[in-house]
Amino acid sequence: MQIRYSPDELARLLATEAEQEAGTWLRPTAQQAEVIQAPLTPRLVVAGAGSGKTATMADRVVWLVANGLVRPDQVLGVTFTRKAAGELAHRINGRLERLLAVPGFEIPGFEGTAEELGRAAVSTYHSYAGALVRDHGLRIGVEPGAVQITDADAYRMMRQIAEDADVDLQEGAPALSTLVSGALGLAGDMAEHLVEPDAVRDYLAAEIAHGASLPPTRAGAARNKEAGELLFSLRARLLMAHMVEAYTAAKEEAEVMDFGDLLRHAARIAADVPEVGHIERDRYRVVLLDEFQDTSHAQMTIFAGLFGASSGEGVGHCVTAVGDPHQSIYGFRGASAGQLFDFPHRFPARDEDARQAPGADPAAADGEAQTGEGAVVGRLRPADVSHLTTAWRNDESILALANRIVAPMAQPETDTVQVQPLQSRPGASAGEVRLDEYVTGEEEAADLVARMQRLADDAGDGPVPSRAILCRGRAQFGPVIDALEAAGAPYQVLGLNGLLSLPEVAEVLAVLHVVAEPGRSDHLVRWLSGPRWRIGPADLALLKERARFVARLRTRQSDEEAARLEDTSPEEDADTAVLLEALDDLPRESSRWTGRDGRTFSAEGLRRLTAARDMLRRLARRTDMDPAEMIGEVERATGLDVELALRPGPSAVAARRHLNAFIDTARQFGRRAVGRTVDLAGFLAWVESAAEHEMGLGIENAEPDPRAISVLTAHASKGLEWDVVAVPGLVRGAFPSTRADRWMALGAGALPWPLRGDRNALPQWDHSWAENDRDWVQSSGTVKAKAALELLGSRPDFATLLTEHALRDERRLAYVAFTRARSRLWLSTCQWKGTNKTPVEVSEFFAEAAELAEDGPTPVAGVGWGTRLTDQQRTDANPTAGRMRAALWPFDPLEGPIAYDVDPDDPEDREAWTELPRRSRGRRAAVEAAAAAVRGADPADLDLDSALGAQLEWAVLRERALQDASGEVALPQHLSVSLYGELAKDPEAVAEQLRRPMPRPPAHAARRGTAFHAWLEDRFEATGMLDIDDPDDAADQWMDDALDLEPMQQWFLSSRWADRIPAQVEAPLETTVAGVTLRGRVDAVYRSGGDPADPFDPQAQWELVDWKTGRVPTGRDLENKALQLAVYRLAFSRLHGIPLENIGASFVYIAHGEERTMEALPGEEELERILREALGSP
Incomplete structure (x- = not known):
């Protein structure tokens, strides 16, 4: 076919008129042009950091479509995050829209509009696997209605299995939490590498038998201690394998699956059902695989089975993989840099395929190529390899260092793909x-x-x-x-x-744990001894004694058992004596209960304990709330929201931001459990598991x-x-880090490396030379002793190989x-x-x-150099080594702890103490001044134009609500956008709900709306701006038939929205109106026109859409609801610098097939006036 448009010509057509006249449009580099106009054959693109891979991938699709080689809907793009998927889809479809608007531009064989042209399909790896299972799962016996469980569900199931396990490791059992986290990690690894439980059991049993059979170093000597520990670890791993098997059976019985099952099922479909490969190849003539260095063995198997060497007649399909082996930093989640190097052989090209642009002479064959399984498939050659090395982000000095850091990783003699160093962009500064x-x-x-x-x-x-x-x-x-x-x-x-380590989040978490898990006395002690209550050590000790007393009454123990309990340590009887029981059964007066040694609670201590008890009782009645709502309830109950509002300086802003982020985390967790109860205990279990495995959700x-x-x-x-x-x-x-991960370590829960799909790229444990238990231990990498090196001679020991492997990972992370x-x-x-x-x-x-x-x-x-130490400045001893620090406790919660440097030779000499710089400024003076203002203020006289005025008014209302339940209510410092609309409509009803928040029953309409939104999110394949450190969990695909979603889905699919790709989905928005922070999420954001290279071009036209599944309001009711869109519009304008006149907003009532476009929405001043009137302020 004749090629009409070159990459440079397309770049010119996409440039602005001024750029075209001046000839200054950005032309593709020679490397980019090679990728853009490559033939329809397999190709690996090694793209360095900041080298413009997303733009090049988009330009590749545009070039293919513009020249009539494929239609947009014949292109599949796959990446890891929904943010990246949205960005790629926006670039592709936005550039095609702009091209079709250029006078004289024509696509060969096509006449029509951009909507008629169709859209490229861009998905995440997870979503694509899920679609395969939903569409073709029945072919392998997987029911389409199987529920995908959340991380919390998986944790609860595995914990129950661990509690029921018959643990017999001969040398004791690991902690329950170790078993649960390890078994979940092992289950995930087994799924990522497509390994069955019996293979793991057989391997571990053989290793245990071999280790147990080795004699000690000397006849008659006891077994080497470290050998015993290694055997213990392997037996624990074997127990985890049995737990994984039980976990698999439990999921099958409950007809549910987790993310690992999704991968396993998709890989099996790709490998065992050739018809699916035919369907996918007919549907997608071009496949783009982004961030390929982060793919797992299972993901490689899926795509190779559909489009690569394992697909039979599909060999040679046009698959372009883009990645950078130097950025493969997620090995702990199953990724492997070796995957990228395997691509040319797992996706070989046929000899007759041309290597250059269509119309060029075919290249000569390189000979026979191997598939990933090692079988020769006809006359094939490895896929072509291209490079993108121009770094558009970094200045020259930064690039030079990046190249230096990864230079030692190059292995020209063994690397099948050579990685070229980064080059600076034209005109780059030194930096x-x-x-x-x-x-x-x-x-x-x-x-x-x-x-x-x-x-x-x-x-x-x-x-x-x-x-x-x-x-x-x-x-x-x-x-x-x-x-x-x-x-x-x-x-x-x-x-x-990072959030969990911050004091404001830690306090909320401690309270949540106490009300959700009464047996967790550790959280209760942390909370009671913290700045909120400052219960002293004597009263805490007496509370523990009271707990034993209550436990004896509860269990009606014999005198002998009671005496034994008196003599046990707090740790030994922790399961029997629960502190919360003692807190719930406090004496009314200090004198009415006496400990064994005659001590009684201090009057102030008992007063605080009683107040803490009453607060927990109130919160315990709210535990059926959504976790995000419960966090807000804890904030209000503890006064943390007011404390943060009164905190001076930027730390208040940071603390509020961090708590908001934690609330967003809880909200995301709730969205993953569509159709099922979201309980607080499940959320807390998930948080603990996420923190332990260093998973993370980004702050939005x-x-x-x-x-x-x-x-x-x-x-x-x-x-x-x-x-x-x-x-x-x-x-x-x-x-x-010098910590080298060993798969056999007790807490790792990793799949034995010899069973991994990428085992050839990993160090392997070779103990064939071990003659006794000491040799066996040394061969495992547990120790790196001289004796081991002497025994091995020139052979590198496992510890050395592990260290080298870990250093390569660290170099990638530094890069x-x-x-x-x-x-x-x-x-x-x-x-x-x-x-x-x-x-x-x-x-x-x-x-x-x-x-x-x-x-x-x-x-x-x-x-x-900036600061460089001289020999004189370096010290022979650590200047802080002899340091002693002290702080008075309990401290004033409004001032914070005051730390001192103490003379270690005379720590009792208070006059010699030196006060250290404060972490934050004290608040007592400010709070006392505010309290005085509250006591003497009239809310009607306060100026709500200032944030301080709003905060003082809320404090007044809060104080009066405590004094008179029939009085005014304390407004929180932040409101949801929907509550703002309700406030304008009926402020008294809102005040009553805030004064006495009641859990709302899960209404059918609410479940229906939630389920439909989840269906839309899955269709759009985007659920918000997730951080890369986040787990790539999609929304639950299960929808209750009773919710009657099909009519709404059919209307949507026939509407004008069906083929439009939103720029954002579930976009979080926040803005301040009259001193009140309003937060919410707009369902979808659409854009038209503007510069595709600018994700938020102020010249583009934007439309904010809120999907509704309820009735269609009219009159005043519609006007009140429109306030929600007005706030979204204002927040979107402020956030992205887009003029209000370029932003429209609409309600789409799906159940009734009607749209309501709001033509005249109130602006900033009008929104402030409405809020002031609702508050009764001038």
């Missing part, structure tokens, strides 16, 4: 890579934050450079956040793990503060970018972290960490960066 050394980690964090603050100060009223601090692990968060707090710097912590910042510094882990940073990035803590043992910076990258290290007595060694990565400095062996412009 800055700054190196800093410090004596202590505290000095490091303080100076780093000070420099970041100076960037904001220097910006003045102009735009502040985006800034981020990337930590290797959660342990680094503490010093960094302490420094941010001490400096009063605005910051935001991204990721669930609806209106991000451009002056805030982001704090997150390096893993969570993938896919993000900032102007300035700091990576502190570059010391050996931290970054790079990802360093390439997040656009123009400035700050790297730092220190001589002493904490109070260690041994100095730390500088990180290999920091040393390699120093080689590029002006005084290094290979200097690079832009790489230089």
Whole structure:
């Protein structure tokens, strides 16, 4: 076929008129053009960080469609996150729309509009697997109505199995939590690598038998202690394998499946049902696989079975995989960089396929190619390989360092695909890579934050450079956040793990655990001893004694058993004596109950304990609420919302943002359980499991503060970018981490590596040389002793191989972290960490960066030193090693703890104590002043134009509500958008609901609406802006037939919305109106026109759509509901800088097939007036 449009010509047609006249449009590079106009054959594209892979993939599809080679609906794009899927779909379909609007542009053989042309299908790997199972599951015996369970469901099922397990490991049993998390991890690994339970059992049984048969080092000697521990670990792993088998049986009995089952079923369909391959290849002539370095063995099997070497006559199908082996950092989730290197052989091309653009001469054959299974399939050749090496994000010095970091990973003699170094973009600046050394980690964090603050100060009223601090692990968060707090710097912590470490979230979690799990006394003690109640040690000890007393009464124990209980430790009788029982059965007066030694509760302690008990009783009646609503209830009950409102400085903003993020996490959890009860205990179990496995849900910042510094882990940073990035803590043992993962470690729960699909790329445990139990232990990598090296001679031991493997993983992580910076990258290290007595060694990565400095062996412009320690500045001893710190407890909750440096030689000398800088400013003066204002204020006289006025009014209303239940109600500091509309309609009803919140029964209409929205989300294959560190969990596919969804689904599919791809789905929005923060989610955002390269082009036309499944309102009722759209419109305008006149809004009443486009929505001033009137304020 004649090629009409070249890549450069299409770029010109997509450029603006001014760019065309000046000839300044962005032309594809030679590498990009090679990919864009490649023939319809298999191809691997190795795309480095920031090399424009998404734009190139979109341009590839546009070129194919523009030249009539395929239709858009014959293209399948697959990626990992819904955000990435939405971005790719928007680029493809947006550029095609613009091309069709260009005068004179024609697609060969097509005449029509963009809507008639069709749309490319862009999905996530998870969603595509789910579609295969839904559409073809019956072919392998999987019922289409099988429910996909959530992480919390899986955790509860496995915990029950663990509790029922007959544990006999001969040397004791691991903790229940270890068994549950390990078994879930093993189940996930088995699914990712398509391994059956019997294979795991057989392998582990053989290893256990071999280890147990080895003699000790000397005849008659006892077994090596570490050998016993290794046997224990293997037996625990064998028990986990049995638990996985029981878990599989339980899921089959309940007719449910988890994410792993979805992968297994999809892989089986692809391998065993050839008809499905025919269907998919006929449907999709072109397949794009994004982020291929992060795919698992199961995902490779699915696509190779449908489109690759395992598909029979499908060999040679046009599959383009795009990825970067240097960014393969999710090995702990089943990903493997080796997958990318296997692509050319798992997706071979036929000899007759041309290697160049259509119309060019076919290339000569390379000979026979192997499939992934090792069988020769005709005359084939490996897929072609292209490279994208121009980095459009990073300045030159940052690129030079990134290339240096990954250079040691190159293995030209064994790598089947060579990875080329990154090249700078035309006109790139030198940028800055700054190196800093410090004596202590505290000095490091303080100076780093000070420099970041100076960037904001220097910006003045102009735009502040985006800034981020990337930590290797959660342990680094503490010093960094302490420094941010001490400096009063605005910051935001991204990721669930970071959230759980913050005090405001930890307090809410502790309360939730207490009301949901009464037996968890540890959470109750943490809460009672914390700043909210400050119960002293004497009263806590007496509460524990009271718990034993209550337990004896409850169980009516014999005198002998009672005496035994008196003598046991708190740990020994924790299961019998529950603190919450004692709290619920407090004496009315201190004198009415006496402990064994004659002690009684202090009067103040009993008063606080009684208040805490009453609060918990009220909260316990709310546990049937949705977890997100329950968090809000805890905030109000504990007064945390008011405390944060009165907290001075930027820390209040950060704390509020963090709690909002935690609420969003709970809301996301609830959406995953469509059609089933969402219980608080399940949510808490899921949170604990997520934190333990270092999973995370990103914070959805609806209106991000451009002056805030982001704090997150390096893993969570993938896919993000900032102007300035700091990576502190570059010391050996931290970054790079020297912890080498061993699959046989007790808590790992990993599949034995010899059974993994990518085993050829992993170190393997070779114990064939072991003659006794000590040799066996040394061969496992448990120890790395000289004796082992002497025994092995020239053979590398397993520990060494593990260390080398781990260092390669760390290099990939450093590459990802360093390439997040656009123009400035700050790297730092220190001589002493904490109070260690041994100095730390500088990180290999920091040393390699120093080689590029002006005084290094290979200097690079832009790489230089900031603070560099001299020999005189380095210390022989840790200046903090002898430090003693003290704080008075209990402390004033409004002032916070005051820490002191104490003379270790005379710690009792209070006059010698030196007060340390405060983490945050005290609040007592501000709170007492506010309290005085509350006591003497009249709400009608307050000025609601200011946020402080609104906060004071709510405080007044709260105080009066406590004094008189029939009086006014305290409004929370933030409202949902829907409640704002209700407030305008009936403020008294809203006030009553806020005063006495009652759990609402799960109405049929609500379930119906939730189910329909879940169906839409699945159709759009997007559920919001999920962080990459997040688990890729899709919405539950099961819908109750009783909800009668089919008529609504059919209407939607026949409507004008069916073929339109939203720019955003379930988009979180937040804005402030008259001092009240309004939060909500708009169901769908559509755009038309504008620059496709700009995701939020202010010149484009935008439409916000709210899907409704209820009745169609009229008159005043419709006007009140329209306020919801007005708030969404204002928030969307503020968030993205889009003029209000370019944003429309509509209700679509699905059940009735009607639309209501709101032509004249109120603006900012009108929304503020409505809120003031609802509050009864001028």
